[in-house]
Structure formats: C-alpha cells, structure tokens
Amino acid sequence: MRILRWFADRGGVLVLVLMGLVLSLITIEEHTSASPGAARRLIEEHFSGGRVFVAIDDQQDQHAFADAVARAVEDEGGEVVRAVGTPAAIRKALEANLTGLAAIVSLPTSDAWGLLEDSAARYPGLAGVPVLAPAPYRWPTFLTRDNLLNIAEKIAVWAVLGIGMTLVILTAGIDLSVGSLVALSSVVVSLLLRDVFGGHDASGFAVLIASLAAVAACALAGLITGLFVTRFQVAPFIVTLGMMMAASGTALRLTGGTSIDAVPDSFAWLGHGDALGIPNAIVVMLVLYAAAWVLMTHTTMGRAIYAVGSNQEAARLAGIPVQRVLLFVYVLSGALAGIGGLITASTFESGDPNYGQMYELYVIAAVVVGGTSLAGGEGKVMGTLVGALILGVIYNGMNLTGVGGFSQRIVLGAVILGAVVLDQWKRRRRD
Secondary structure, three states, rough: HHHHHHHHHHHHHHHHHHHHHHHHHHHEEEEEEOOOOHHHHHHHHHHHOOOEEEEEEEOOOHHHHHHHHHHHHHHHHOOEEEEOHHHHHHHHHHOOOOOOOOEEEEEOOOOHOOOOOHHHOHHHHHOOEEEOOOOOOEHHHOOOHHHHHHHHHHHHHHHHHHHHHHHHHHOOOOOHHHHHHHHHHHHHHHHHHHHOOOOOOOOOOHHHHHOOOOOOOOHHHHHHHHHHHHOOOOOOOHHEEEEHHHHHHHHHHHHHHEEEEOOOOOHHHHHHHOOOOEEEHHHHHHHHHHHHHHHHHHHHHHHHHHHHHHOHHHHHHHHOOOOHHHHHHHHHHHHHHHHHHHHHHHOOOEEEEOOOHHHHHHHHHHHOOOOOOOOOOOOOHHHHHHHHHHHHHHHHHHHOOOOOHHHHHHHHHHHHHHHHHHHHHHHHHHO
C-alpha cells in the first residue's frame, strides 16, 4: 500500500521522466554546434594565419558564431571577410574574394553550405582552400535547449490557466469559460490600446493600464460565475458553459469577428522578451506557480479550499466561509485566464476573438493528468504543472516523430480517459 501511495503521489513526475528518456532515445540525430566555443576550437585546430572567408545566414546564433570566429582569427593574426545573407549574396561576396584565402568557414545548417562545400570545383582559384565547419556530434533533438524552451512556451498559457482550474476542481467545481476569457482578455487589451491609448504610439504605462483592465474584466466574469454558483446554487458546469458562450460572444461583438493588431511594439515584451535567456512567458508561469504553491500549502485559504472540496457541509459546520471560498476560486480562475490572454495577445501582437479555442479542454486535461481528483478535495497545484508538461511533451514528441494533427487529438483523448480511470481507481483504493 505504501508503494502504491508513493507512486500515486509521484507518478506524474515519473511518467514525465520516462517520456523524456524514450523521446531522447528515438530523436538522437547528428548536430553541428554554432556556439562561440565550437568556433574558437575550430580556428585553434585548423587555422595558422591568413584571410578567412566566413559565410552565415542572417540568424542570431550564426552571427554569434561568426563573431567568435572573427575574434579567434584576429587573435592568431589573421583577417576575416564576412558574408551574410542568401546564397546569391554569399556567392557574390565569394567571387569578389577568390584570391588570398587561407580557409572558408561556415555551418552545415547554412543555406549556402552546398555552394561553399563545392567551391573548389566551381572556382579553380579556391583549389586547396579548406572549407571548415565544427565537428558534428550526436545528441537527442528532444533535449536541445531550443526544443525544451519551445515545450515550456507551448504550455505556459495552459499552465497559467491550470492554476485557477486546479483550485476550482479542488472545490468540486469546473470552469469551462477559461478559453473564451483568454480571447476576451486579448480583445479588451488590444481595443484599449488602439482606441484609447493611441495604438502603435501607446506608452509602456498605457500598456500596463490596458493589461490590468483586461485582467480585471476577466476577474469580473469570474465573480459573476461565482455569484451564480453560490447565490443561486446553479451547477458550475452550467454556469461556466453559459459564461463561455457569453465571453466568446462579447469578444466577437467588440471586434466584429476580426483581429486587432494596432498595438505598440512594447506590448510584445511579455510574449517575446526574455530574462537571462528564459522567455518572459515562462518566467511569469513559474512566478505564478510559486505563489500558488505558497497559497495552497501555507495559508488558511489554501486549507479552506481543500476542506470545501472534501465536504462542503462539514466545512460550513467547521466555520469555514464556503461561499467566500468559492467566490475566491472563480474570481482567481477568471483573473488567471486574463493573464493567459495577455500572454497570447503579446505573443501574436494582436487581439482576436478566436484565441483560446479548446483551451479549457487542454487545461482540464493538465489538471486531471496532474493528479487532481474531479470529485474535489484531492490534488496539488504543482501536479498541474507536471500535467501540463506531460501534455507538452506528448505534443512535442508527436511533432518530432511526424504524428499528424488528427492523430494528436486521438492521443489527447486517450490520455484524458486514462487519467480519469486512474483517478477513479485511486478513489476506490482509498475508500
């Protein structure tokens, strides 16, 4: 029994690790490093002086590679001729420097690599001039930094919404409106920026005010949902279904069904900026989860949420303000959906009434896969983060292995059913 309980508590993490190991094994491929360290080693091993022709695409990592090559060559007393751009532009630059070259340096990932690799055959004057590139190495595509960050960015909005959904489900409720509130939030912030604060010329302060207004609008929607659940005793499924339709309709009515892209460049900070190389959306997600963990493990409200979900009547008799707790979780769920909408709008630099479609299903799936019981009273908010990561890894793994979009939905459905069956099994074992 202790072994089963231990696995039930940590099963999500174990599944995530196992999936990572499997995908790492099946995605091992040959890669070429474009790091500054690889560039310096290449020059130190193969260059002894003279002029070096460096050809790269106009990409940030390749620019860093070329900069490192230039520094290493200059340290050796050499000279660098750099060509950047399309194969046609690089060919033109190469033809202007056919004499006096000691080496040609590029990356196999460059669009012009084929041209450079065959340079001796194309240009007799380059016979004997080596074409250098960093030595290839084998590494899982799944475990590359860019791919892992891509997974985290993919699930950032789902995970943020999952915090509120976890708290709602812990109280034995449900919130089907979060996807539509994402769209509403993106529309509200974009409309305010365009019609009130000057569109592309809006200041950073205006972006902050518009963003707070969008989150407040979604929190208000959550308050209305909570009032219907507490005051009128309407089932959460019905109330949030109605709010889902109302929020979607409001977003469509406000925009006429079109996208709004008259937003300032500073608005893209949340969706495209980074802190120490980590995208801001991921930073926001981690900060919110840290706050949610503190709320659920170190505050009276956190304990009250568990108590309400376990037994509402017992919680009421124990003096817990049940209605206030329910209002809190629905307002928080709405506000977090508003933040998710800001991240989405910032990523796409526009507001659109069609954002957030089916997000409620992905979020519920993340919560259930993360171990939160649909019956309420049992689950952990950090489990939802693990559940969201599991979904992200599943989608990423299917993309890496060429599984089509239709099949991906089938797999998601199977994952949800499996998680629900596991939840039911755990409840029966506990009872």
